[in-house]
Amino acid sequence: MQPLRVTLGERSYPIHVGAGLIGEAALYAPFAKGRRVAVVTSSVVKPLYLERVQGALAAAGATPLPIVIEDGEQAKRWQTLDRIFDALLGARLGRDSLLVALGGGVVGDVTGFAAATYQRGVPYLQVPTTLLAQVDSSVGGKTAINHARGKNMVGAFHQPLAVIADVATLDTLPERELKAGLAEVIKHGLILDGVFLAWLEGNVAKLLARERSALERAVRRSCELKAQVVGADERESGARAILNFGHTFGHAIELGAGYGEWLHGEAVAAGMVMAAELSARAGTLPRADVARVRALLASAGLPVSGPRFDTERYLELMQGDKKAAGGRLRFILLDALGKASVHGEVDSQLVRQSIAAALQ
Amino acid sequence: MQPLRVTLGERSYPIHVGAGLIGEAALYAPFAKGRRVAVVTSSVVKPLYLERVQGALAAAGATPLPIVIEDGEQAKRWQTLDRIFDALLGARLGRDSLLVALGGGVVGDVTGFAAATYQRGVPYLQVPTTLLAQVDSSVGGKTAINHARGKNMVGAFHQPLAVIADVATLDTLPERELKAGLAEVIKHGLILDGVFLAWLEGNVAKLLARERSALERAVRRSCELKAQVVGADERESGARAILNFGHTFGHAIELGAGYGEWLHGEAVAAGMVMAAELSARAGTLPRADVARVRALLASAGLPVSGPRFDTERYLELMQGDKKAAGGRLRFILLDALGKASVHGEVDSQLVRQSIAAALQ
Numbered sequence: 068m069q070p071l072r073v074t075l076g077e078r079s080y081p082i083h084v085g086a087g088l089i090g091e092a093a094l095y096a097p098f099a100k101g102r103r104v105a106v107v108t109s110s111v112v113k114p115l116y117l118e119r120v121q122g123a124l125a126a127a128g129a130t131p132l133p134i135v136i137e138d139g140e141q142a143k144r145w146q147t148l149d150r151i152f153d154a155l156l157g158a159r160l161g162r163d164s165l166l167v168a169l170g171g172g173v174v175g176d177v178t179g180f181a182a183a184t185y186q187r188g189v190p191y192l193q194v195p196t197t198l199l200a201q202v203d204s205s206v207g208g209k210t211a212i213n214h215a216r217g218k219n220m221v222g223a224f225h226q227p228l229a230v231i232a233d234v235a236t237l238d239t240l241p242e243r244e245l246k247a248g249l250a251e252v253i254k255h256g257l258i259l260d261g262v263f264l265a266w267l268e269g270n271v272a273k274l275l276a277r278e279r280s281a282l283e284r285a286v287r288r289s290c291e292l293k294a295q296v297v298g299a300d301e302r303e304s305g306a307r308a309i310l311n312f313g314h315t316f317g318h319a320i321e322l323g324a325g326y327g328e329w330l331h332g333e334a335v336a337a338g339m340v341m342a343a344e345l346s347a348r349a350g351t352l353p354r355a356d357v358a359r360v361r362a363l364l365a366s367a368g369l370p371v372s373g374p375r376f377d378t379e380r381y382l383e384l385m386q387g388d389k390k391a392a393g394g395r396l397r398f399i400l401l402d403a404l405g406k407a408s409v410h411g412e413v414d415s416q417l418v419r420q421s422i423a424a425a426l427q
Numbered sequence: 428m429q430p431l432r433v434t435l436g437e438r439s440y441p442i443h444v445g446a447g448l449i450g451e452a453a454l455y456a457p458f459a460k461g462r463r464v465a466v467v468t469s470s471v472v473k474p475l476y477l478e479r480v481q482g483a484l485a486a487a488g489a490t491p492l493p494i495v496i497e498d499g500e501q502a503k504r505w506q507t508l509d510r511i512f513d514a515l516l517g518a519r520l521g522r523d524s525l526l527v528a529l530g531g532g533v534v535g536d537v538t539g540f541a542a543a544t545y546q547r548g549v550p551y552l553q554v555p556t557t558l559l560a561q562v563d564s565s566v567g568g569k570t571a572i573n574h575a576r577g578k579n580m581v582g583a584f585h586q587p588l589a590v591i592a593d594v595a596t597l598d599t600l601p602e603r604e605l606k607a608g609l610a611e612v613i614k615h616g617l618i619l620d621g622v623f624l625a626w627l628e629g630n631v632a633k634l635l636a637r638e639r640s641a642l643e644r645a646v647r648r649s650c651e652l653k654a655q656v657v658g659a660d661e662r663e664s665g666a667r668a669i670l671n672f673g674h675t676f677g678h679a680i681e682l683g684a685g686y687g688e689w690l691h692g693e694a695v696a697a698g699m700v701m702a703a704e705l706s707a708r709a710g711t712l713p714r715a716d717v718a719r720v721r722a723l724l725a726s727a728g729l730p731v732s733g734p735r736f737d738t739e740r741y742l743e744l745m746q747g748d749k750k751a752a753g754g755r756l757r758f759i760l761l762d763a764l765g766k767a768s769v770h771g772e773v774d775s776q777l778v779r780q781s782i783a784a785a786l787q
Contacts, residue, residue: 103753145505148581149574156576161753184544186752187571187582188662211547214509216516221508222547223583302548392546393463393521 070229071291073206074298078226082206082294084287086279088233089194090119092126095167098192098228103160104129107151107178108169109138112196115239120169120194131167132158140326142173143212143219151181162186165228171197171244172204172331176222179210183225193227196236198248198282199332202255202289205230207297207307217392218318218326224302232290234282242368247332249274249367252285254339255292257360258312261405263288264363271366309407312399313339316422319384320373329370336369337425344421346400349413356404372427378419430589431651433566434658438586442566442654444647446639448593449554450479452486455527458552458588463520464489467511467538468529469498472556475599480529480554491527492518500686502533503572503579511541522546525588531557531604532564532691536582539570543585553587556596558608558642559692562615562649565590567657567667577752578678578686584662592650594642606728607692609634612645613723614699615652618672621765623648624723631726669767672759673699676782679744680733689730696729697785704781706760709773716764732787738779 070081083094104124108117113135124131134154136142155164168178168191175193182191193205211222237245249271256264266284267274273281293310300307317338321329343360346352361371373381389396398413430441443454464484468477473495484491494514496502515524528538528551535553542551553565571582597605609631616624626644627634633641653670660667677698681689703720706712721731733741749756758773 145509149505152574152581153576156574156580156752159753164753180544184540184581184583186580187569187584209547214512214516216513220516220546221512221544223544224547392516393519393524 071287071294073226073294075226075301078208080227080229082230082232082290084201084232084234084283084290086233086235086283088231089116089236090123092123094229094231095124095129095192096127098165098190099124099127099129102129102163102165103132103158104165104167105132105134105155105158105160106167106169107134107136107174107181109142109171109174110135111138112170112174116169116196116236120167124167132160136174136177138173140173140213143177145212147177148181148184148212151177152185155185162189164189166191167194168192168205169194169196170200171195172200175200175205176209176211176219179208179225179227180212180222183210183223188225190228191225193230195230195232197240198237198245198286199251201232201234201237201286202248203251203293205232206290206293208301220392230290232286234279234286237277237282243330245275245277246368247330250332250336250339250364250369252289253363253367254312254335255289257339257401257404258309258399258407259292259296259405260288261403263292264404268359268363268366271363275368308397308409309399312401312407313342315385315389315396315398316341316373316381319381322387323376323380323384324374333370334373336364337371337373340364340371340425341373341421342399343401344424345398345413345417348417348421349400349410352401352403356401359404370427372425373422375426378422381422382415382418431647431654433586433654435586435661438568440587440589442590442592442650444561444592444594444643444650446593446595446643448591449476449596450483452483454589454591455484455489455552456487458525458550459484459487459489462489462523462525463492463518464525464527465492465494465515465518465520466527466529467494467496467534467541469502469531469534470495471498472530472534476529476556476596480527484527492520496534496537498533500533500573503537505572507537508541508544508572511537512545515545522549524549526551527554528552528565529554529556530560531555532560535560535565536569536571536579539568539585539587540572540582543570543583548585550588551585553590555590555592557600558597558605558646559611561592561594561597561646562608563611563653565592566650566653568661580752590650592646594639594646597637597642603690605635605637607690609727610692610696610699610724610729612649613727614672614695615649617699617720617761617764618669618759618767619652619656619765620648621763623652624764628719628723628726631723635728668757668769669759672761672767673702675745675749675756675758676701676733676741679741682747683736683740683744684734693730694733696724697731697733700724700731700785701733701781702759703761704784705758705773705777708777708781709760709770712761712763716761719764730787732785733782735786738782741782742775742778
């Protein structure tokens with residue numbers, strides 16, 4: 068099947084979506100030829116898929132250097148980058164190197180940032196193996212590590228040469244992570260495509276059962292929607308902000324509960340309910356549609372309410388997050404199911420009510 | 428006077444050269460307006476110029492946050508960046524911030540890299556206060572920190588919004604650093620402009636005496652030449668390599684002597700003599716011109732010979748440097764005084780002879 072494409076001038080790239088792609092040498096060959104290649108993966112993904120990717124790269128003519136980093140969010144720090152740089156320099160990989168990010172969002176973020184900064188920038192491929200990474204983080208070139216004062220505070224926009232999203236790798240994904248990934252799929256429908264949203268409502272069960280064709284369609288359409296947004300606003304100076312629908316509330320949940328307690332997708336799910344509630348209260352979305360949002364998320368096994376903190380605590384967490392980063396609090400509201408826009412001025416009383424309407 | 432310009436499409440920027448510029452609010456105003464501003468400087472430069480720059484920024488409408496880093500090459504490491512990020516986040520500077528790099532090459536490299544990666548990239552100004560930084564490192568967008576396995580191994584290409592080169596700040600520059608900066612000025616003449624080179628031969632004494640008009644002319648022409656090269660090859664994929672004239676030999680000297688023993692410009696001076704010797708031996712440069720190179724460097728108070736290591740040690744150091752970075756050994760040779768080109772294949776026997784011809 069034809070790959071999708073992120074259109075960004077000379078930084079344009081294809082997104083391949085399908086089952087069994089990680090073993091296809093032909094997908095790597097155009098990028099691996101004549102380059103030294105390093106595959107960065109996590110300790111969890113390594114035993115599952117590293118061998119196949121190395122085999123495909125070998126068939127494409129490369130002798131890849133494997134670099135294994137620790138699993139989980141705590142890997143998004145300087146020490147991990149430094150170990151990657153040390154391995155690359157130790158093996159004498161030069162400016163003509165290619166990095167391959169094999170794993171979930173953390174591996175993609177860290178490897179992408181390593182690629183952005185190693186010898187002032189080398190190219191990389193994204194080979195995402197979680198649903199979240201396939202539909203969201205591997206597309207768009209956002210790379211980062213965390214800082215003690217905030218997540219993703221240090222990073223770069225660095226587009227990959229290609230994304231290879233193999234839905235067969237989702238077979239090994241823990242159920243909870245599959246569901247969390249669906250939150251971002253649903254988000255793409257909510258903010259950009261009512262028809263896709265309706266399709267999701269009818270196919271959640273198939274997605275949860277990991278039916279290949281349903282997963283492929285969901286990943287493909289999600290990537291297509293995200294690619295459109297990224298193509299229009301690479302560096303998030305405007306339109307790209309709508310991808311943060313539900314995320315301001317979601318970050319407050321993640322932060323308040325302690326990072327790791329809630330998966331990102333779970334927090335975003337509850338956050339999207341709050342944002343939908345806010346849209347209804349602000350008069351941009353019919354109330355009946357809020358019920359549809361809740362029903363779809365619930366049918367995907369996702370939380371539709373946040374932890375029972377005081378609403379003031381939520382506001383504090385939301386503002387703290389933004390303030391540290393020097394940003395103002397803005398809200399992405401739904402204008403309809405399948406359409407979203409950014410609102411700078413929202414009555415904080417409505418925000419409080421919307422949070423209260425979606426507490427456990 | 429009209430500023431020079433680095434022409435790089437939407438990343439184009441002006442280079443202002445003159446005496447007393449760091450205190451001119453009008454030069455900062457177009458960039459500082461509506462932004463939060465942080466001035467990064469070193470402990471040595473702070474007492475000399477921070478107050479004036481802060482005053483100019485205040486007059487331009489900003490309330491700058493000062494961030495002082497340690498002085499010297501050892502500041503080019505992650506810990507320094509992390510402290511800068513911590514200060515920026517602590518003061519809640521956001522993506523609309525502006526960083527100002529006030530100091531020499533180290534401050535410029537570190538601040539530029541911090542700007543390239545803080546919240547995935549914020550703009551910055553270069554306000555170089557050493558001759559080396561004014562004529563070389565502040566122009567062209569190369570930013571980096573060091574890695575245990577090599578200098579400048581981690582960084583980014585991130586062009587500044589403007590360069591403000593105030594030649595009056597050279598009044599406080601230690602004599603040895605002034606001379607070291609002249610090495611790069613002479614390099615620009617050697618590789619790109621025979622007329623400028625002849626002017627330098629006639630005006631070295633004035634430059635050493637820090638005559639303002641001579642310094643201004645030398646800095647201006649150096650920046651102009653470098654800007655042309657950078658404009659033609661921003662990311663060093665080809666033509667920009669000639670700026671490394673003398674640097675392969677120079678790096679071997681710096682590395683072999685232990686970093687810090689030789690100033691970069693001093694090592695480059697001796698390296699340029701070796702490269703000129705090599706050019707003569709390879710038949711690209713008349714022998715008489717090698718004598719001119721030596722004479723000019725000597726008249727600038729710069730070394731014209733390297734430390735008395737074995738020539739094999741030189742080759743080892745040169746290759747080690749390149750190999751760790753995954754590059755092949757190439758040489759920049761002079762085709763004439765004022766013209767240089769890259770040579771991939773050079774007889775190593777000639778390289779040995781050229782080194783031996785320029786040992787202390």
